[in-house]
Amino acid sequence: MENKYELGWNLENSYMELPPIFYTKTRPTPVQEPKLVRFNKVLASSLGLDEDLVKTEDATQIFAGNKLPEGSIPLAQAYAGHQFGGFTMLGDGRVILLGEQITPKGERVDIQLKGSGRTKYSRGGDGRAALGPMLREYLISEAMHALDIPTTRSLAVVTTGEAIFRETKLPGAILMRVASSHLRVGTFQYAAAWGEVEDLRALADYTIKRHFPKVTQAEHPYLALLKKVIRRQASLVAKWQFVGFIHGVMNTDNMTISGETIDYGPCAFMNTFDSNTVFSSIDTGGRYKYGNQPPIAHWNLTRFAETLLPLLDEDEKHAIKLAEDALDEFPRLFNAFWLDGMRRKLGMFTEEPGDQELCQDLLQAMGKYEADFTNTFLALTFNRLEGMTLFHSEEFKNWHKQWTKRLEQQEKTEDDVFELMKKSNPAIIPRNHLVEEALEAAVESDDYSVLENLLADLSEPFAHTKKQAEYAKLPVPTTPYQTFCGT
Ligand code: AMP
Ligand code: MG
Numbered sequence: 001m002e003n004k005y006e007l008g009w010n011l012e013n014s015y016m017e018l019p020p021i022f023y024t025k026t027r028p029t030p031v032q033e034p035k036l037v038r039f040n041k042v043l044a045s046s047l048g049l050d051e052d053l054v055k056t057e058d059a060t061q062i063f064a065g066n067k068l069p070e071g072s073i074p075l076a077q078a079y080a081g082h083q084f085g086g087f088t089m090l091g092d093g094r095v096i097l098l099g100e101q102i103t104p105k106g107e108r109v110d111i112q113l114k115g116s117g118r119t120k121y122s123r124g125g126d127g128r129a130a131l132g133p134m135l136r137e138y139l140i141s142e143a144m145h146a147l148d149i150p151t152t153r154s155l156a157v158v159t160t161g162e163a164i165f166r167e168t169k170l171p172g173a174i175l176m177r178v179a180s181s182h183l184r185v186g187t188f189q190y191a192a193a194w195g196e197v198e199d200l201r202a203l204a205d206y207t208i209k210r211h212f213p214k215v216t217q218a219e220h221p222y223l224a225l226l227k228k229v230i231r232r233q234a235s236l237v238a239k240w241q242f243v244g245f246i247h248g249v250m251n252t253d254n255m256t257i258s259g260e261t262i263d264y265g266p267c268a269f270m271n272t273f274d275s276n277t278v279f280s281s282i283d284t285g286g287r288y289k290y291g292n293q294p295p296i297a298h299w300n301l302t303r304f305a306e307t308l309l310p311l312l313d314e315d316e317k318h319a320i321k322l323a324e325d326a327l328d329e330f331p332r333l334f335n336a337f338w339l340d341g342m343r344r345k346l347g348m349f350t351e352e353p354g355d356q357e358l359c360q361d362l363l364q365a366m367g368k369y370e371a372d373f374t375n376t377f378l379a380l381t382f383n384r385l386e387g388m389t390l391f392h393s394e395e396f397k398n399w400h401k402q403w404t405k406r407l408e409q410q411e412k413t414e415d416d417v418f419e420l421m422k423k424s425n426p427a428i429i430p431r432n433h434l435v436e437e438a439l440e441a442a443v444e445s446d447d448y449s450v451l452e453n454l455l456a457d458l459s460e461p462f463a464h465t466k467k468q469a470e471y472a473k474l475p476v477p478t479t480p481y482q483t484f485c486g487t
Pocket of ligand 1: 090091092093094095121122123124125126127128129249253254263265485
């Protein structure tokens with residue numbers, strides 16, 4: 001397909017087909033002195049953007065919001081959401097959608113600027129973002145993608161040449177974010193709370209057309225939509241659990257309909273396995289701790305289902321029954337995804353009745369002996385059972401016997417098992433101390449080499465190179481780590 005505009009831009013603006021309550025046309029606020037500090041060449045080329053794009057001065061101006069790419073009609077999206085359980089009106093307060101790029105494969109992806117100035121939905125905020133958090137989002141979202149976890153992507157970061165004020169004065173930055181869409185549970189909540197039924201129907205139809213086109217053929221398309229979203233989220237959260245990813249702020253406005261991870265604010269990866277792990281400074285009740293991610297996803301999906309009730313059936317009681325039946329599937333679905341992935345992490349190709357207990361027993365021992373999550377699975381993969389208290393415990397020794405017996409039950413060679421475990425257990429995750437090191441060098445010393453190296457090593461987490469083995473080293477001691485929202 002020929003791209004419509006120069007340098008590979010191929011933008012459409014289908015979001016504007018929605019009723020006007022869903023958005024406000026808004027231009028980015030220009031910044032003083034934009035400087036490109038990070039550009040994702042591989043992603044750019046998969047989007048059909050020209051290789052030379054980055055060499056043009058225009059590119060930096062576009063990534064900064066000082067200039068619009070051809071075909072862009074910029075807007076801010078309206079949405080609502082439950083934040084830590086409390087319902088409020090939100091919307092893009094510091095984000096502007098430039099349009100949807102149609103990729104060479106014919107996919108439609110949102111191109112957004114984050115930190116691009118105030119909008120109608122900014123409330124008290126300045127519409128801006130700081131360099132550290134934008135690089136953090138870039139790094140972690142790209143690492144998640146490499147870990148095979150659905151996520152928004154990061155195309156570029158520019159510094160603005162302007163200071164922003166949080167607790168201290170910080171350098172401002174803008175991130176160009178790419179997503180299969182930014183439709184959220186919160187977008188539906190907004191429609192249900194502030195729109196007419198026809199607005200809600202328009203949103204549901206748009207969502208189906210964009211993400212689940214086959215659903216139009218279902219006997220009951222809106223129920224099928226609900227079931228699809230439940231399935232995508234069950235699969236997504238299971239994938240988070242496999243790598244110890246803690247999102248940190250699973251508010252309904254931060255849960256996409258597409259099933260991509262979004263909003264890299266206070267997220268972080270767990271070192272020592274502990275279901276109660278929480279990093280976010282404001283999550284004092286542990287609402288979004290590691291072990292709560294599946295039930296919170298279920299809770300959020302229940303809020304989603306509630307918004308769909310008027311579309312599910314004219315008879316409210318029957319609509320509720322349909323929604324409840326679909327939601328009741330979540331625990332079973334999640335567990336099926338979880339067990340499937342855990343089997344792969346442990347080299348199991350087949351399904352046997354005791355598998356669930358076998359996985360749980362390992363996690364329990366890991367918790368008791370404070371084992372590092374990533375390194376335990378790496379040690380099992382490479383059969384290097386040393387250096388961790390866990391491996392000398394009776395519980396583990398017993399477990400290991402059971403596991404060995406279990407592996408012998410399948411007609412697979414040791415090599416088969418090794419290969420499956422290698423591609424299911426990452427050699428490297430963006431550990432908190434590594435992320436901090438990389439950000440500090442970039443923000444404090446304008447040295448991007450640490451970030452570049454880390455990004456390169458994170459780009460193939462299942463390669464298990466010699467260099468990556470270095471990353472198994474833990475910070476000494478594993479210091480308590482805190483992350484922050486609203487940065
Ligand atoms: P978050 O916690 O990042 O999901 O953001 C929650 C809400 O606050 C969203 O509506 C954001 O658009 C908005 N928001 C966050 N930071 C800012 C900011 N600096 N200026 C304006 N709005 C913001
Ligand atoms: Mg958000």
